Amino acid sequence: MTKIIKFGGSSLANSAQYQKVIDIIEADASRQVIVVSAPGKRFDDDIKVTDLLIKYANQTIQNQDSSEVLAAIIARYQEIATAFSVPDDQFQIIPTTLTELPDQKYPNNEYLMAAFKAHGEKLNAELMAMVLNQLGINSRFVDPGEAGITVSDNPNSATVLPETYQNLGHFGYGDEKLIFPGFFGITKAGNIATFARGGSDITGSIVARGLNIPMYENFTDVSAIYAANPKIVKNPMPIKKMTYREMRELSYAGFSVFNDEAIIPAIEGQITINVRNTNEPEAPGTLIVPEGAFQSEHEITGVASSGHFSALYLHRYLLNKEVGFTFKLLQILYKYDISYEHMPSGIDDLTIIFEDSQLTDEKMRAVGKEIHESLHPDRLDWIRDYSIIMVVGEGMVNQTNALSKSIDPLATDGIKVNMINQGASQISIMLGTRKADANRAVLDIYNQFFNSQED
Structure with a gap:
């Protein structure tokens, strides 16, 4: 059974985290489709690559010097590439793409911002494919435009269009690992547009439904979804299994482990979601399942x-x-x-x-x-x-x-x-x-x- 796996920004923050991700991919041959976020924080006071790209976009809009922030973004990817001996001629696509971003044509500044933000995921997906191939794991970067992930004309709060699932249904692949960037799709006019929040979670659900993959493993930085916020309740009970609608109700009031909007494509495709921890991959995590034959173990979840x-x-x-x-x-x-x-x-x-x-x-x-x-x-x-x-x-x-x-x-x-x-x-x-x-x-x-x- 093919699985789709998604890794959040903290799971891909640097080369050490990348190695954990690679170990997880190699541990199960059925993990064939991979969705990645942009590199996140390496430590508490660090800056996410997405936030650096937002700064880069704002400096471009205001015609300010952006050389310092551009160098900081490139350095984040370079550290990972160097650690896995990615050849310089392959890696060069990343600094070149980043340097040329301000010179591209955008319908307006909102689309410029969307395109800049989306490149955190796009370039990380390209880098992940480079790293895996360098390690002898046959992999291919998949551009959302190539796959047919079509979204509405809302540059920074896009929604997926129904034809996406038909497009993905015709998308063929063999034994290679497919590396999708999360967070964005392509409008009918050919522009990049991002989802509002939790975008990589949403992409994972969309691709799982479109490719008819029944198991979606969502790797983050917690070992389970808990019955209450651990910042409020000391050592709360981990939830072993919950339904889609329980997750939706709890997400509404602050459960932020899994994006509530990302549940919708999973519900439509009757996909089981397994929230797991990149830093503790042996933990079973939490299953999010259809209501169907679900039997609750407790009075409340x-x-x-x-x-x-x-x-x-x-x-x-x-x-x-x-x-x-x-x-x-x-x-x-x-x-x-x-x-x-x-x-x-x-x-x-x-x-x-x-x-x-x-x-x-x-x-x-x-x-x-x-x-x-x-x-x-x-x-x-x-x-x-x-x-x-x-x-x-x-x-x-x-x-x-x-x-x-x-x-x-x-x-x-x-x-x-x-x-x-x-x-x-x-x-x-x-x-x-x-x-x-x-x-x-x-x-x-x-x-x-x-x-x-x-x-």
């Missing part, structure tokens, strides 16, 4: 929190009797290009929860003014101090006390719950708290569900 939310609270007597109130409210939000996350309501009260990045002080004042003029609420409050706690687990479907077990320890600890929302899927409970209380809430809920459970 995990608990997570995120503090990047704000809320708008509205109170008006007989609010529930007015036809069109919510419609008018949504029209105002649409006018200001604001999407909402949740809208729990009562007979006289309504709370709208937003993702913080959409809101500015100016927008909040303008929206508040229009709501007052159009809907005449008795009370309108913006709440910036807002965190969401997600309690998630397929096992909750058959439980009658999951909600009370989630809330009881918070009451005991004096944590006020501002919002409760049971997910329509019945596998999640969403709680709203103050940001200052979020970590304590996660710890309390984790202890309630896991301290008495055996691994």
Whole structure:
């Protein structure tokens, strides 16, 4: 069975990490398709190659001298190439390509930025193919344009187009290792466009689905996905197996090990994802699987929190009797290009929860003014101090006390719950708290569900 494997930036940061990756590739002959990120940080205060390329792009846009940052980028690749004795004439394509980037034609500066950023992955994939071939491992770099990875015309937040999967379905390969760069695709006009975030995860899922590969091993710098953030809970339980929708729900509230958008192509292709650790490859990691025959081992799978939310609270007597109130409210939000996350309501009260990045002080004042003029609420409050706690687990479907077990320890600890929302899927409970209380809430809920459970 062919496997696709993806390596994150920390796994490819330098030659020592490269050697670990090569050992993993050689350990299993079925690992035939490889997706790579750009070289990441080698130590805490280091700079990722992608960030160096962003600086290079900005200097190019502003017509500033970029010789220093260009040399720093080339040096990152040169260290790896030298360690594996890549011939100079082969390696030369990397400094040449980087040097010529400012001279290429781009539709606008956004596409310039996308192209510069994408070359972190592109050149690392080319270098990986060089290194593997130098070691006698038959390998080939695959350009996304050659493979037909076609994306929308959003230079720095592209989405994959459906024809990509048809294109990949016709893409043939033999016994050689295929090395794909992550993070980007090609628009119909032939321009490079990058995914918004977690791009290499997304590429891995796209290629797995397109090539009909049932196992996607995602190597990162953690040995498993855990039932809670290890920065909040000491030695939390590793999750052996979880479903796609559990991963989606937890990613929404801060589980950042695997990009939540990358789950979608995997779901569509019914692909099993195995999150593993490059630095501890013998660890089994966490399997992310279709719901199908999944059997949950615990009442909940995990608990997570995120503090990047704000809320708008509205109170008006007989609010529930007015036809069109919510419609008018949504029209105002649409006018200001604001999407909402949740809208729990009562007979006289309504709370709208937003993702913080959409809101500015100016927008909040303008929206508040229009709501007052159009809907005449008795009370309108913006709440910036807002965190969401997600309690998630397929096992909750058959439980009658999951909600009370989630809330009881918070009451005991004096944590006020501002919002409760049971997910329509019945596998999640969403709680709203103050940001200052979020970590304590996660710890309390984790202890309630896991301290008495055996691994």
